């Protein structure tokens with residue numbers, strides 16, 4: 001909380017990712033440059049197919065850029081061990097996958113030496129009581145699965161949470177619970193959150209900064225309230241007007 | 246016992262006619278395959294018979310090795326065709342089939358289970374290679390489709406900091422086991438559901454059932470060893486093709 005300074009934690013320098021899909025090459029992320037600071041929340045918004053998921057995958061190193069460079073704590077992302085750095089920049093998928101078994105076994109899979117106390121502590125962090133540890137994952141609702149996925153990530157002591165539309169499958173009440181949860185976790189552990197959402201209302205509630213992607217490009221960024229009320233580009237205005245209605 | 250000759254074979258062709266007529270009446274579209282297949286079987290096997298006769302008589306080690314090599318090539322080509330999900334199927338098949346069959350065969354020679362004669366080496370190697378070929382084809386198919394169908398599971402494991410090996414371990418094991426399933430099932434039901442082909446052949450050719458059984462047991466163990474080795478080697482090489490050095494799933 002107090003030690004959560006506003007230093008640069010992550011930087012994208014002219015990052016592109018080119019893929020070849022059915023013979024055509026296209027850039028899912030196109031010349032993306034931005035600097036992220038520790039402890040802040042960043043919303044990435046934009047129409048479907050804009051490249052939001054593709055960008056998060058680059059940060060978790062599930063894919064690598066074809067051009068440009070990503071820097072984590074001022075060092076190239078590729079200079080870290082992939083298996084280690086992925087724990088620091090933890091990715092929560094849009095549809096969380098839990099391994100067959102219990103919630104507890106999912107936590108242990110993540111960190112084999114984790115204690116029962118640790119499991120309970122992190123389940124409580126995400127608002128699930130300790131009885132959940134023994135539950136089979138097939139009994140969980142989508143919202144509960146999403147929370148377990150977050151708890152599982154927290155075990156790895158991440159610096160940055162990468163969240164890909166974590167509330168896409170949830171009703172409005174559960175969505176807001178997850179939003180508040182993320183904000184409180186950020187405060188408690190001085191986490192940085194980069195959260196993809198297709199819903200500008202959600203970005204508004206999260207606050208912080210907002211980045212607008214269209215066709216792989218970062219076309220606008222700024223303080224969330226400023227960007228949402230006063231988009232500078234024509235594309236931005238069109239998108240915000242349509243989404244906020 | 247009736248001595249088997251060309252006359253008996255020609256008479257047995259009557260059985261082919263039954264199959265042909267029946268499928269014609271019921272319009273099952275296999276006429277061409279029956280006609281072609283039954284003649285092909287005849288020609289192929291007669292040719293092989295002459296070749297084996299020649300090799301056995303010549304007692305040339307080079308001819309034995311050449312036959313083994315040709316069997317490996319053909320089997321590797323066939324299994325390689327099944328490698329739909331990745332490149333290099335032929336080479337991978339060739340390597341895994343060679344390792345599986347040569348280790349097994351080598352051990353059988355060293356342990357003096359068989360003597361180094363063409364009449365043992367060629368038919369046994371044929372069984373080893375054809376069974377291993379089927380096994381690795383299944384392993385190939387299984388690894389590719391399982392990994393592709395479970396991309397989210399694999400990438401979730403990677404995203405949690407697991408190595409590619411940990412992330413894919415379950416699929417590797419399942420695929421190797423799938424390749425071995427035929428010999429595992431065979432050993433469970435051997436002799437009960439059906440008499441194994443080799444044993445049937447030996448009994449028909451006049452070997453006493455007790456002797457035929459002993460040979461069949463050795464054959465089963467031999468297949469178990471070669472299938473296990475070939476499937477493991479094939480799985481081990483193939484699974485790497487789906488990941489890169491940065492522990493990324495590229496399949």
Ligand SMILES: Nc1ncnc2c1ncn2[C@@H]1O[C@H](COP(=O)(O)OP(=O)(O)O)[C@@H](O)[C@H]1O
Pocket residue numbers: 019020021028046047048049050051052053054055
């Ligand atoms: N593996 C892939 N194969 C083919 N096309 C892909 C692949 N991954 C992403 N894309 C394409 O890249 C673009 C960006 O996708 P994505 O990052 O999922 O967008 P978003 O998350 O913003 O909806 C889309 O046009 C999508 O079709």
Ligand SMILES: [Mg+2]
Pocket residue numbers: 052053054164
């Ligand atoms: Mg997406």
